[in-house]
Amino acid sequence: MTTTADIHEPTFLAGDEFSIPTFRLLQQDGTLHEGAKAPELDQEQALAIYRAMVATRVLDERMLAAQRQGRLSFYMQCTGEEAAVIGATAALDDADMIMAQYREQGALIYRGFTFDEFMNQLFGNELDYGKGRQMPIHYGSRKLHYMTISSPLATQIPQATGYAYGQKLAGDGQCTTVFFGEGAASEGDFHAALNMAAVHEVPVIFFCRNNGYAISTPSIEQFAADGVAPRAFGYRMHVIRVDGNDILAVYAATREARRIAVEHNQPVLIEAMSYRLAAHSSSDDPSGYRSKKEEEAWREKDPILRMQRWLGDLGWWSDDEEKALQESLRREVLETMKRAEKRPPPPLDSLVTDVYADVTPELQRQLDALKRHIRQYPEAYPKGARALDPDVQADATAAKGEK
Amino acid sequence: MTTTADIHEPTFLAGDEFSIPTFRLLQQDGTLHEGAKAPELDQEQALAIYRAMVATRVLDERMLAAQRQGRLSFYMQCTGEEAAVIGATAALDDADMIMAQYREQGALIYRGFTFDEFMNQLFGNELDYGKGRQMPIHYGSRKLHYMTISSPLATQIPQATGYAYGQKLAGDGQCTTVFFGEGAASEGDFHAALNMAAVHEVPVIFFCRNNGYAISTPSIEQFAADGVAPRAFGYRMHVIRVDGNDILAVYAATREARRIAVEHNQPVLIEAMSYRLAAHSSSDDPSGYRSKKEEEAWREKDPILRMQRWLGDLGWWSDDEEKALQESLRREVLETMKRAEKRPPPPLDSLVTDVYADVTPELQRQLDALKRHIRQYPEAYPKGARALDPDVQADATAAKGEK
């Protein structure tokens, strides 16, 4: 359906016809912007949000350190983007589906994924829901409605459209929120997902974390446009740009987006402007592609500190509480890490299960051959031997005893 | 680079902030819209454009008839979209690259592809540049800077971005124009192409033929937005919507787009609003998915008639000339068709050449085995036998004699 106005001069538009403002409520000093109104958020929920943000920060710091010590092969931090991820999650219904990219562990923490659950995945042990098959940080939880992370970028975006279409047909009033980076938004799957969602009127929230970088690539080399937000116009979709370090604005925007999605079966695009304060991953060193000064400028905008000040002003949170929380979180992270490290690997059969609903004859043959081989060379495959035969190593048995 | 304006209410934009008008110059009665100014176009070029439009129409009518008679396996018509395709082509430099979808035979006609060249491709004979490998209508011409058509939709769009990037580096002042349908614009390759073109400042014109349908799918089920044009805002790209049945407007818009592309190394998106008057292809019957009334309404907007009236008013074209042109074109089409039909198939070796620059040992073995087999059963492979051995059939030799 196209507009009918006519012109008789060849006038080209270039997007200067509109501009996309940024929605902000909270200033860095913890006070509201002039004219801003905080969303309804009672003390309990505000503190739940805040605790999840701090827990995410602490988990990230400790696990990066563990990676540096060689205890963990790989890690990715959410640092700097906690408000975006957790603010959005808090605005959803807990039974709404979340399909994340990989930097959204805060969403899981907010929904109650335990440190034990995190650690089991990070160490790929026998209790990992993913059975030690994926790299660290590829969490998933069925009971928390959090789709298992997949490394290929943007594939989850059209999947979210499909998932939400299923929710619409089911009529249970749920929607799906899909997180992705401004880099991933360059993939063809992004275009497919947004267009299909608009055409089929799907209750899905496309939440873009625009954190300025895709590994080393600055967003200016990712797109020439004013961010990701104006793409919504190409699909006829509601869109808002929000200060991603402003917990109140993210919460309010997402709550309203969810209303549009669920009440009107309309997709919504949210672009949260933030910054990846840490390296891309534990394999990356950003000093090769950006300045300390730039990082410092963003460190001043720390979303956690901002919320802490707001809570403090309300009298909902004190320095003592802060100290106690930090300490208990650190202790808990270390304890759960130690437990998870010691747990045995997943059983050898887990190599061939879940490829199909049932193990095929060929896979059974391959597993049987592998077992014979490992029995021949047990010392060459310590994990396999241990997983094959729980008696092989005493500490394996010990670890199992803890269950 | 994002705008800095702030808001403190969660206000969603939905694209109502702007509207995209349609650029029109010529009315259906052949007069200009009030206030409209015709582009500079001398009689010679105007007639060259007009003749190409008529030739396209005649070729399409005859070849569809030939398909209906069983002389041809498949055909696709440009009918209704001649002004869009030929108007754009006429505004380019003849050495600019054109990468078309499949419905742009008018561009080739305008550039001087002969009916013989068309027919050789349509009948896949030994003179077909494509050596009888592709279905009818997959034309290509190196000397006319017209990339050989490829059936997978939208693949040519990012290729055009790459081709034009090469032209920019070569610095020869050429650009690339890529044609595609509003259906093909849903493919992921579209998104990739436009974004990369904007980021890398590439002299490419994205010419979307919005003809209302992708086979049976109406554009309303293809996208929810106001056409394809507003997508340009997502990439920061110049864009114009033009009446695709208005030869003058298409020409003027494309000429200006070319100027932007070549002088500023900026990509441009043109959306030409038109209608596919014929069936999707000779395999299709549109009566299953659209009304005769709708078709009739668009038949009233015939772009050829519109230009004819304009030319007539200028005194550049008469009914007699029209009649003579139509007759000579029909005759020429029939004659060239007869010639092409009789020509022998491409040689048997063409089965394995051009897979690589040189035939590999394995392919040579496969060809040798095939030759032995065909010699054993020549009557089962009449074309292969003939192609293998030019003496097998007398008329093959005769046809060869015509060369």
Add this chain to the structure above:
Amino acid sequence: MPTMNMLQAINNALDIAMGEDDKVLCFGEDVGSFGGVFRATSHLQEKYGRARCFNTPLVEQGIIGFANGLAAQGSVPVAEIQFADYIFPAFDQIVNETAKFRYRSGDLFNVGGLTIRAPYGGGISGGLYHSQSPEAYFAHTPGLKIVVPRDPYQAKGLLLAAIRDPDPVLFFEPKRLYRAAVGEVPEEDYQLPIGEAEVTKEGSDVTLVGWGAQMEVIERAVELAEKDGISCEVIDLRSLLPWDQETVAESVLKTGRLVITHEAPRTGGFAGEIAAAIQERCFLYLESPIARVTGLDTPFPLTLEKEYLPDHLKIVEAIRESVNF
């Protein structure tokens, strides 16, 4: 029993599946009110509504991405790719996502409900891009199942099984037979097993293995060979993943000879896998090399299509060579 062509059998299977289970959805390009360019989904929108049978925008990666999400949510999507030649934009969604969904999540999530239908194969003057047989590209992908029916009866029974299978299934339909293959098809619901080959003819001198449209070609070749006094055993593989090694091996242990045929190019085609596995299992019983009769190692041509295709004459020659080795 009613007589149906393959399209009718497929349409009938979809109708039964949608009628029985609200969660079954059919979609793809032109699949909605038009019923698909081959009309495999005719009348389904009329019958089950636009929410369950609909057109998608023209974007294969989106169709399969959407279908993966739907399947993960618990729906039972049957996605159509208009031609198998156009499945490649969805390759990442199929190979990296569909195939690995259950494994990577430890079965927290799976897309077992998904079926992808696509017409494949040559013989219809389709040239490079309306003729391909891409099954081998997918057969290297653990987590997928691949099924190819040879006639209307098989098409209906296998498609119903595919839709209800707990794993994602690629269902490649031999479009050359869509209207050409006609046969008796029961009106009622029935399923044929996935993962099991079928011995369609018993014999003692040589084993022929194929699938889909090649089965009809094999039949013609076998007629010629039997005139020469060669007794042929014919196996329709039906499923390429998982494929029924037992049935093929058992047959080759008996005949000592194997000829495999497919339309796709030879190098990297699925006949290679079968040959490799069977020479391993039947080494001491083989009386001649396992032969492959396939398309050439080139893109699919047009004018010389007949020459390119592995027809009955090429197959019968391979049978003779195998027997006279």
Add this chain to the structure above:
Amino acid sequence: MPTMNMLQAINNALDIAMGEDDKVLCFGEDVGSFGGVFRATSHLQEKYGRARCFNTPLVEQGIIGFANGLAAQGSVPVAEIQFADYIFPAFDQIVNETAKFRYRSGDLFNVGGLTIRAPYGGGISGGLYHSQSPEAYFAHTPGLKIVVPRDPYQAKGLLLAAIRDPDPVLFFEPKRLYRAAVGEVPEEDYQLPIGEAEVTKEGSDVTLVGWGAQMEVIERAVELAEKDGISCEVIDLRSLLPWDQETVAESVLKTGRLVITHEAPRTGGFAGEIAAAIQERCFLYLESPIARVTGLDTPFPLTLEKEYLPDHLKIVEAIRESVNF
């Protein structure tokens, strides 16, 4: 002669190619000022400018589409896909476009200038999506060439040959060896032939065939086997498409035994093609079944990666079985 690791050898080859020919361009995700996540393109932007070495947006289908267009225009693009696991969104551009460009146009247009580089393979704790070996997916595609180097010397010579080859080349780099493989590499320009295998060790009892990172694993297995008194002939295939059947067949005619190994899953892997072709050519000379030592028919795992991989112990067992058959 200087000593280089494989990344340095690749960087050096790119530097020579760009220095010699203005038409050579390098691009991909993070390839520009950062020099790629593995640093294979380090300093190239500094040296040759942003127009010739640059970051692309994050879109593999676009990278290869763009590269196809550039190559058709006459440029010589060297496109990097960050991990071979992420090549699949570009599958359509590679399989339907790159591979068929010359053929479909009757050589009016071709993309022979194109080279696609991608790190592949396991052994780096990469799990499902940083470990795949997708070569067989492409080896079923006439029109492509596929090259896999085993060490720094080979990497430089083969990459230079690939860039200058008149056909499009997929160049899969064994990332496990990027820094681990170190060797002497001439400073100057040289090329190694595409389409020719190399016999890296002569022997008489059994032929071992592999490529890329598996060559090092084969070496370790062969050491063990030779201690048992088994004389091994080792062949590095180097090119998978076209592959050097003559060299392999000649060797097997001599040894009568063949063991093939790759990391990718067994079913549909390229070892199947080699086995099928060689049993056909060497039927009467084979003394035991051709053996395949491969990854399991599963996605690539993490914790049990060692168990999954076709290591030297699995290969030596296959050698023993083959010899003792």
